[in-house]
Amino acid sequence: MVELTRAFSFSLKPTPPYNFELTVRKPAGWDLFTPFEIYQDGVLSTALHVGDMLVGLRLSSMGTADRPEVRAKLFTERELEPTQKRLAKQSVSRMLGAEDDLAEFYAVARRDPILRHTLEDLSGMHDTYSDGVFGPALLAICLQMAPLKRSEAMMRSIIEIYGEVAEFDGKRVSVWPLPKRMAALEPVELARTCRLGYRAKRIVELANFLVDRGFPDMGELAKLPPEDAKRRLMELPGIGDYSADIINPRSGFPIDVWSVDVFGKLFYGREPKNARAAVERVKAEGVRRWGEWSWMAFFYIAQDLRNLSKKLGVRLRLQ
């Protein structure tokens, strides 16, 4: 456990519309940074690594979706220099999607027969990002070839056994481990302790790749053309087309055997008979329809399945 006793506060003025609650607590249950974060009375207590530094974060909203203001208190083990504080504030702003302008996507969505329904429910929901690729990559690997329940169990085990616990503001929050911690493990041990099966070997190889060769963080990846960022991500051990689409910031259309049913039904009115065989076809149709906004379309639809089922009169498989 790491006690984070130093703190500084700041506020962010995100680009409106910005709905704080929808952004930090996604309707489909996607975590902001860790499954162990705590949301109570409009306040999110979470923790993460910024670079190699463990930080705690207390987030709340002081504004509205149209005039947003996010109050943040950042906790660290040691006092930060002014420059470090400025960089940390920039990182938090980027990770919360505070600088992303939704206007162009919303213009596309309002004209789209499927997406327009999601705007009624999710207006102001921004996509969020982690700092490094290791956490999202672990998530993607745990999602491979497993029911969601089992994927969640694997992720929780990794964090509980090998992650760090941040203690700050009277709370304890467990976070994803850093690559250097996982690189030192024996795959057999990791597989046994976290019930990871063949994924353990891939995770250790991935950790060693990141430690030995380095890799751009999410901010650097976001500056690359999306196809270049995806190519870089697919160089990582255990990361293929689907996983790269999950990790790639602001890009991708990650169709798998679950989402192929959902989007098959939305596009063609029925679930494909052979889900695996239909992945490429459904993915191509999504990219054809939504182009550069494919990821945002996927993101908004995935968060709104229950409402879309009612509004469109189709039965969509929930997550």
Add this chain to the structure above:
DNA sequence: GCGTCCAGGTCTACC
């Protein structure tokens, strides 16, 4: 209770 199937993919050997 037991056997079989398959799930929010990726990698490798083989052609």
Add this chain to the structure above:
DNA sequence: GGTAGACCTGGACGC
């Protein structure tokens, strides 16, 4: 360059 087959595990399902 394309593709079948292997890969951990555990819940669901049929019998």
